[in-house]
Amino acid sequence: MRIVFMGTPDFAVASLDALVTAGFDVVGVITAPDKPAGRGQKIAEPAVKKYAVSKNLPVLQPEKLKSPEFIEQLRALNADLQVVVAFRMLPEVVWNMPPKGTINLHASLLPQYRGAAPINWAVINGETETGVTTFFLKHEIDTGNILFSEKVPVDDEDTAGDIHDKLMQTGAALLVKTVQAIADGQYQEIPQSSIDDEALKHAPKIFKETCQINWNQPVKQVHNLIRGLSPYPTAFTTFDNKTLKIFKAEVQEKEPGIQPGGYLTDSKTYLKFACRDGFICAKNVQLEGKKRMDIEEFLRGLRVG
CATH class of the missing domain: 3.40.50.170 (Formyl transferase, N-terminal domain)
Structure with missing residues (x-):
């Protein structure tokens, strides 16, 4: 044949x-x-x-x-x-x-x-x-x-x-x-x-607007978006007035008083963003104009404006 x-x-x-x-x-x-x-x-x-x-x-x-x-x-x-x-x-x-x-x-x-x-x-x-x-x-x-x-x-x-x-x-x-x-x-x-x-669930072409994280959504939904767009085209958010791509993340329980889209960091080991009902703890990221790196390396070189 x-x-x-x-x-x-x-x-x-x-x-x-x-x-x-x-x-x-x-x-x-x-x-x-x-x-x-x-x-x-x-x-x-x-x-x-x-x-x-x-x-x-x-x-x-x-x-x-x-x-x-x-x-x-x-x-x-x-x-x-x-x-x-x-x-x-x-x-x-x-x-x-x-x-x-x-x-x-x-x-x-x-x-x-x-x-x-x-x-x-x-x-x-x-x-x-x-x-x-x-x-x-x-x-x-x-x-x-x-x-x-x-x-x-x-x-x-x-x-x-x-x-x-x-x-x-x-x-x-x-x-x-x-x-x-x-x-x-x-x-x-x-x-x-x-x-x-x-x-039926459909699988249309993915556009840039699909990739922007909406922090008002449930944390599991945001985590699935990050997983589903990694390594390409990659979910992103705005951080320090620049685009931050998130390739890998973990889900954590949310602490009270943090509004969706807000973030917490110790500037050394963690950077986590608040969703509606939990935190997305970023593990592997890429800031606009920089290389992709693990969060500890990213935070060592970080100077937030």
């Missing part, structure tokens, strides 16, 4: 590597174009491209997925199956091309958390479990027939980064299982349940 793989970031590399290691015939890799990154704006290659080149796999990096040139190149690969992991939304002319269809690995237990940021929103919403799902692509995003899924627990202190790494490995294994089942013709398609829309 000839397979074309489509993906871009590190999350997708684990899946591509699992397919190659399992001996599947990956005849082409589609990924994003190289682009400037970092302070120096040096041209950077996507993680998937770096891996593909190391394995001598053919790579295509189309600017536009509907361009006639790319469609012709893709068709020439003569794929039986296309596999998508952390890539762009595909036009129908692309996902409908191979005879065995196009499958996607999504980082949630569909139909819950359809959208661009399923890992972040599962943690922000305080879920105790999430998972990965493989399904066939169709018109509406993340709504195709489900093939397989696998649950993964979310621990109380897990960040989005922790869950990302868990799902990356679990997803890679589930993808191999899915591709093998398709190769063997041993699978069953499960239509996504027609759940009442009010029961």
Whole structure:
């Protein structure tokens, strides 16, 4: 079975590597174009491209997925199956091309958390479990027939980064299982349940306003927001008239007399912000214009205006 793989970031590399290691015939890799990154704006290659080149796999990096040139190149690969992991939304002319269809690995237990940021929103919403799902692509995003899924627990202190790494490995294994089942013709398609829309939790793209901490909220909700946005794009607040990102924090009981948004510090070991019903004790932070650091190091260099 000839397979074309489509993906871009590190999350997708684990899946591509699992397919190659399992001996599947990956005849082409589609990924994003190289682009400037970092302070120096040096041209950077996507993680998937770096891996593909190391394995001598053919790579295509189309600017536009509907361009006639790319469609012709893709068709020439003569794929039986296309596999998508952390890539762009595909036009129908692309996902409908191979005879065995196009499958996607999504980082949630569909139909819950359809959208661009399923890992972040599962943690922000305080879920105790999430998972990965493989399904066939169709018109509406993340709504195709489900093939397989696998649950993964979310621990109380897990960040989005922790869950990302868990799902990356679990997803890679589930993808191999899915591709093998398709190769063997041993699978069953499960239509996504027609759940009442009010029961569905969504995972839209995260914007800057989502990341600003509202100290009037319950402390558990604020803690989940911090976990769900760490390490990226990161929850933040204003401190000493500058933006302070909080990557890691602990929950503490609130002392009386401190209004939400107020803070306490001994200038050596702790900095804690008051929420509606408790304290968020910052453990790892980054002040605007500074590097990321643990709270003790941050407080040693602190001069509050």
